[in-house]
Amino acid sequence: MSRQDRLYHHLEAAGLPALALVPGPNLRYLTGLAMHPSERLTLAVLRPGRGVLVLPALEVPRAREFLKVEMELLPWTDEQGPRQALEQLRTLLALPGERIGVEERAMRLLEWNALQLAFPLRLPEAADPLLAELRMAKDEAELTAMRQAARALEQGLQAVLERLQPGMTERQVARAWQWATAELGVDNVGEEPIVLAGPRGASPHNVPADRPIEPGELVTLDWVVSVDGYFADITRTVAVREPGPERRRIYELVLQANEAGRAAIRPGVAAEAVDRAARAVIAAGGYGPHFLHRTGHGLGLEVHEPPYIVQGNAQPLAAGMTFTVEPGIYVPGLGGVRIEDDIVVTAEGGESLTTMARELVVL
16 A cells, blocks of 8 residues: 555544645655755645645756656746645645644644635644654665665764774764765765763763863764665764773663663563663662653654653554664763664564664773
């Protein structure tokens, strides 16, 4: 069954006559067209058997090149504005009912106002859960892209570790990782990696600084890249010279938590059970309050997407789902440790798409 047929089946089950999409991962997943939001209106409306795309005239050549499904194009120019195209949209689709599915997390007021102009008084219905259900289980082509992205991340990181030494700054290390990965067939190396050393490592999502790395410090390295739009996400923590007993202790706890989380994965297990398995190790080691975030997040066309590996998410895992397992400990004044792997659920359990060694590396 095609992605569109699956979508229409879900729309029918939800009682929705149509789905409105904006530029972003869902549009790419369902049509093949990769676009980013801009000040110019782009709006797709899909209903069973038909799709219509309102878009700037200057984007028509790109749409014709990359669309993988039949869609009627309604272009508009900067001089005209999109009103006439939206009136055509209303005439072409003549939607029944009072509701229309929308992307709650992605649709801006710009697109919602346009949708109301095309289909007055339609009530929005959040279609995010429906779209997540479509995208969570990856097919072989998607997994191949994620594996390629993971290999590139790891090859680039290994090249960086071979030259990392005291005195280098966090920002220098981050840029070295970007350069080392740039020519390995990835889509995007623009976003700066997280590289945090010493006490700064206790802030999980901080940004690299021009602070030199000192001997004995732990360095956390975390980055994402994509291939064909599909992301890989890895974190490794290394020591620059001997880190001392407490830093080794928290590293071993995080390593054991990572192993416990991965071991808990199998079809039918609730997502929260993986979080509990990893968290229990760190709590038993006395660092429970220093594990500041969920154990993982879904991964695919977005860096963060369902399923979320967190307490309270009872969703059963299923074959093909992809997500991270990334426990961490963050101690103010001392530093932090995070070990992150990308997992696909298989019939046998969990396969790690990231394979770089997890044991502590002392440089």
